[in-house]
Amino acid sequence: MSPVQSTCPRCFGPIESESACPACALGFVRRGALLDVLGPTEREQRAAEVEEFYTHSPFPGYAPADDAGTILDRSRKSGFLAALDRSIPPDARVVDCGCGTGQLAAFLALSAPHRQVFGVDGCKESLACGDAFRERTDTRNLQFVRADLFDLPLAEASFETVICRGVVHHTPDPEGAIASVARAVAPGGVLLLGFYETWGRAFHCLRRGLSKVRGKPIALLDPILRRRDLSDEKKRIWIQDQYYHPLEHILPMPGVLRTLEGLGFEWVRSVPPVPQDGRGGIFEATDRPGALGRTGLRAGWMLAGLNDPDAGLVALVARRKRG
Ligand SMILES: C[S@@+](CC[C@H](N)C(=O)[O-])C[C@H]1O[C@@H](n2cnc3c(N)ncnc32)[C@H](O)[C@@H]1O
Numbered sequence: 001m002s003p004v005q006s007t008c009p010r011c012f013g014p015i016e017s018e019s020a021c022p023a024c025a026l027g028f029v030r031r032g033a034l035l036d037v038l039g040p041t042e043r044e045q046r047a048a049e050v051e052e053f054y055t056h057s058p059f060p061g062y063a064p065a066d067d068a069g070t071i072l073d074r075s076r077k078s079g080f081l082a083a084l085d086r087s088i089p090p091d092a093r094v095v096d097c098g099c100g101t102g103q104l105a106a107f108l109a110l111s112a113p114h115r116q117v118f119g120v121d122g123c124k125e126s127l128a129c130g131d132a133f134r135e136r137t138d139t140r141n142l143q144f145v146r147a148d149l150f151d152l153p154l155a156e157a158s159f160e161t162v163i164c165r166g167v168v169h170h171t172p173d174p175e176g177a178i179a180s181v182a183r184a185v186a187p188g189g190v191l192l193l194g195f196y197e198t199w200g201r202a203f204h205c206l207r208r209g210l211s212k213v214r215g216k217p218i219a220l221l222d223p224i225l226r227r228r229d230l231s232d233e234k235k236r237i238w239i240q241d242q243y244y245h246p247l248e249h250i251l252p253m254p255g256v257l258r259t260l261e262g263l264g265f266e267w268v269r270s271v272p273p274v275p276q277d278g279r280g281g282i283f284e285a286t287d288r289p290g291a292l293g294r295t296g297l298r299a300g301w302m303l304a305g306l307n308d309p310d311a312g313l314v315a316l317v318a319r320r321k322r323g
Contacts, residue, residue, distance in 0.1 A: 004033045007143045009095070009118050010155050026153050028145075031124075034131045037147040038122065046172045047122060047148060049246050054123040057240040059100045059166075062129060063231065068110050068137040075107040079274040080282075084163075084192070085111050087281030092160045095120060097149060097181045098167025102130025102142075109142035120145045120152065149177050154184040157320075165194030166313055169249045175259055182263045187322040190283050191265060194315040196250045199298040201312025203305030205250070208243055217243050223307050242311055254294055256316060265318035270297055272304070272314065282317055 006015045011024035018030045029036040063070070075081040081104070088094060090112035096105040099119030109117040119142065121127050127144045134142050147153050149164075149171060162185045168177040178193065185191050211217040217239055219225035224238050257267065267288040275282060289297060301314055 006033050006035055009143065009145045010153050032131060034127055035145045037145060037153045046247055050170055051123045053246050055125040057237045058123065058126040058129050059237060059241050060103055061101055061234060061237050062133055066133065071103060071107055072110055080271060081107060083275050083282045087283040088115065088161050090114055094161040094163065095154060095159050095184060097152065097162065097164040099130065101126045102144060104163065105142055106130065106133055106139060109139050113141055115141055117142045118145060120147050122146065122148050150180050152180055152184060156183050157186045159184050160186055160189040163192045165192065165315065169196045169251060170245065170247050174249050174251055178259050179263060182265065185320045187320050190268065190317060190319050192315055192317050194313050195256060196248065196312050197298065197301055197314040198250045198252045200301035200305060200314050201250045202302050204242065204311040211243055223309050253298055253314065260316065260318045264321050266321055268317040268319050270314060270316055272301065
């Protein structure tokens, strides 16, 4: 049997070895095709706690019947994911930092076989789900890597598109985490950073407070728990993630924008809103909102909170300046 081949996330060379990249010497532990850069080392207590949490509730999780077709269909029905796919060139190099079980990375890889897509996460269990899916669907342009967000095995400025969605607010140092993922973006490349926004998440904080008083979540107030088409397992994972997470920050959009601008990025847009009618991508620059515009956006997110299936997760898209 020929040895399993992986792709190095740092120099993009092929890897067949069990412990180090022959070209750049990046060290790892091999788990099938998955490269574990963290290895069995001791990690900081909070990070270990977060990994333990996702070990029991890998997020977002696959449905048992998921295959390449269902992932593509479901993802293309989402205005946001369809726009993201349209925006990323079909031969781009993409990394999803904190990919969890890797649906987004899998979608972007399946959708364009010449894209080179990496999914990096700290949770062994989540990555095992993702890698099993990758193997089942024989998705060859997708590589999963286990690593810590604060010590990414990625070369500086080496990716045209870096995605980090729903992750930095689950670290002890969101600003440091933003700086860490931003380093991998090539000049002229794009970072899509999704985070719990203070105003956007206000309604969820209220809902979570009420659920604490009641002793369990109030399904009537939660658009995900109200859905009849979701399995009990999906809802259990949602409840754990949204109501009982051991480490969560909420971040004000103007502060995140300031951080990105300080790192040499410029405003492209926020999501929401998603470009309408299937036209346009989400990497096309829009006017940077002034103070009033930012307040308007945030007020809109707050009002949408009641029925928001993402519970206040918003994204900023920013482009790294050249030179
Ligand atoms: C809520 S999940 C988001 C998953 C995926 N991005 C999505 O949007 O569905 C957060 C992920 O961040 C990962 N994570 C949190 N802290 C991390 C760290 N310090 N290093 C690597 N991954 C981390 C967790 O393991 C988890 O899979």
